[in-house]
């Protein structure tokens with residue numbers, strides 16, 4: 001998104017409001033704030049992405065003149081994305097506490113409302129009914145409020161509060177400015193890149209709207225969208241497969257583990273590898289494996305994400321977990337329930 005054009009869009013929409021009816025140029029944006037959080041102490045694997053988030057806010061501040069207020073959130077060594085945190089440990093319910101970001105926004109809006117002539121109209125870009133009390137207070141201090149929000153397809157309760165015909169809560173002075181149509185209006189700065197996604201289709205020269213991040217492969221928009229959809233599918237499938245294994249009562253007899261292929265990848269040297277998600281002694285792990293870990297007769301190409309595999313888990317603290325002697329499960333594996341505890345491990 002181009003944040004310079006974003007402000008022009010808000011100006012234009014505000015100027016069209018029947019309560020105002022002015023030329024866009026008569027509206028003066030005195031300050032633009034952006035509130036967000038910067039992930040700290042993320043897993044080493046996500047350090048580059050965390051740096052990219054910081055770079056993004058730097059650009060918004062430097063290039064577009066926003067006042068950027070950031071809250072640090074300690075990830076405690078976790079992965080950055082929810083899907084990766086889930087893959088690493090489905091039982092970990094930790095989520096970044098973004099409430100502090102909301103409070104920072106509310107505080108600034110109220111703070112400047114209390115300063116005479118700091119602003120006339122606040123345009124909070126929000127989608128959350130938690131802001132109702134602060135909007136009421138801002139208005140009681142004599143400032144006007146024009147809410148900008150995104151209309152969701154489902155009738156979500158939050159946008160309902162903002163979009164209701166009659167403003168029961170007393171939180172706005174204008175019709176809500178819907179940002180949905182912005183997407184089609186705004187020209188996102190595009191870059192021509194050589195797409196580095198191994199699954200890219202067609203000529204590698206393609207277009208991206210993503211920020212360039214040193215050290216991270218450039219991927220075209222199509223590939224980015226596709227992998228987003230696939231990640232979501234994989235996440236849903238993973239849950240299902242893990243439940244299937246649990247429900248079939250997989251025994252950890254003979255020191256074997258049973259898991260689901262969570263991701264199949266290719267490293268910098270073009271060597272394929274994969275992660276198999278499995279629980280050993282009730283603890284979830286992502287077991288690394290490559291083609292040399294497969295039992296004879298099993299080919300790497302035949303293995304797909306979400307396949308259920310059986311293997312010998314090799315766990316070497318602190319962080320080496322490797323799947324050895326990988327094969328597909330056979331009926332006997334499932335039939336061999338916990339009754340076989342007499343069998344010695346290994």
Ligand SMILES: [Zn+2]
Nearest residue numbers: 195200220223
């Ligand atoms: Zn691509």
